[in-house]
Amino acid sequence: MHPGGVDAAGLNLSGHFAEGRLFQASRRLAERGGNGRTVxxxxxxxxxxxxxxxxxxxxxxxxxxxxDLRAVFATSRSQA
Known part of the structure; x- marks a missing residue:
């Protein structure tokens, strides 16, 4: 971390946590279009x-x- 708590990518600690949660969400949305779960x-x-x-x-x-991402993955899975 650089001074001020921001790393080279411009993220602070809470930003890193949010980034991780967003990637988890994107993976879950991609799993068969969210596996029937809502956004x-x-x-x-x-x-x-x-x-x-x-x-x-x-x-x-x-x-x-x-x-939109969930719909794309749901459509691509159903066509496979």
């Missing part, structure tokens, strides 16, 4: 208590909304 269910599972905040953070990180 809100997955957000709660990975530690987000506010679905709106989760959606915004996810979109900012991956340039896609969680529901």
């Amino acid at each position: 809100a269910d997955i957000a709660l599972e990975v530690g987000f208590s506010d679905t709106s905040c989760f959606n915004r953070c996810f979109q900012r990180r991956f340039s896609a909304w969680p529901g």
Whole structure:
């Protein structure tokens, strides 16, 4: 960590935790389109208590909304 608690990627400790939770969520959304779970269910599972905040953070990180990503994976799995 650099002075001020920010690393070379520009993330502080809480940013690293959020990043990890977002990647967990993306993997869960990719599992057969979320395995029948809602985006809100997955957000709660990975530690987000506010679905709106989760959606915004996810979109900012991956340039896609969680529901869109889930739909892509659900469609690609059903065509395989």
